[in-house]
Amino acid sequence: MAEKVKLGICTSGSRLKLAADRGGRTFRSQRKVFNQERVLFGALRSLLGKAGGDLRSVETICAVRGPGRFTGIRISLTLAGALKAMAGAGVYTATLFEILALQAAESRHFRDWSVKFPVARLAALVHAFKDEYFCQFFRAGGALKLPRPEGEPVWLKAEELVKTLAAAGPLYVAADSEEDPGIYALAPVWAGRAPAVVSRVIPEYIIKTALAYKNGTLKPLYLKPARYELEQKSQVTSHKSPKASHRSQVASRR
Incomplete structure (x- = not known):
């Protein structure tokens, strides 16, 4: 039976970083690209091919859950969640x-x-x-x-x-x-x-760190709210009804 692959992925920054470990041998790749979702599956096919496997070979996926770009973080976590749901892959995450x-x-x-x-x-x-x-x-x-x-x-x-x-x-x-x-x-x-x-994210350390801390959460670590969340909060505050504003003012004077 062919050895299974441990896959590491980071999409939180300006570089797509991938690592694949098969039988203790590590393969890695990184590429500076903004729309990482457009090149992700091609990069995965290439890397996993070098490791002698494909997405069906992935037994464990280790993903970086943040902080970083709002959309970027979701790319890694969505892939991890999909492999967990569809292929039963184990999932570990690291910050x-x-x-x-x-x-x-x-x-x-x-x-x-x-x-x-x-x-x-x-x-x-x-x-x-x-x-x-x-x-x-x-x-x-x-x-x-x-x-x-x-x-x-x-x-x-x-x-x-x-x-x-x-x-x-x-x-x-x-x-x-x-x-x-x-x-x-x-x-x-x-x-x-x-x-x-x-002083950079070393691709193989995505796997090593996630397995060491054994954190299985798929909850993203954003820290800074996305711009639309801040705008939405501002709109809610500015559209507060006069009656609600009056109640708030009365309460603050008590």
Whole structure:
């Protein structure tokens, strides 16, 4: 019986990233393209063909669930959901923060930097839009086999992020500089910084991270509301009836 394939997919950023693991041998591909849904199945056929299989060979699919582009995130999660429903594939998901944190934590650079700390603090950074960024803190190193999240990820303006990182104490920063080459400028000058080789999403780490954290949710991690959601909320507020507005004003005076 032919060996089954573990498939990794990330469509949250500007690059379509794929990885296929079959019998411990990994095949990978990435391509910078905006409308990733148009090239996805062609890229999958090519990659899985190199691995000696096709979509029917996929036993497990590992998908990045965010944060990132609203439409992009849904591409990966829709494919994962379809393979789960139609082919019984196992599904595991990971966030960009978890991937960046694990890549950094397993690097020799981080191990050398963290030797003086029993457990080090690690910040994973991802560019959101213009001067906005996503950030999540982790504990890593020491006896921890996996970076452990410290609270929920946050969405911050650049100046807010600079202040947050500066107040974090001894810190190692792992950021996606492939998407934003200038992102490390936000880190304090005294902070440890991940080398370029792990300052991007490595395709095979999509699989490795998702399987390590064993999170089976298909719930997307958007963090920042989509523009139409913000517009809809604004419209609902502006169209509030006079009677409702009056009740709200009366309640606020009580």
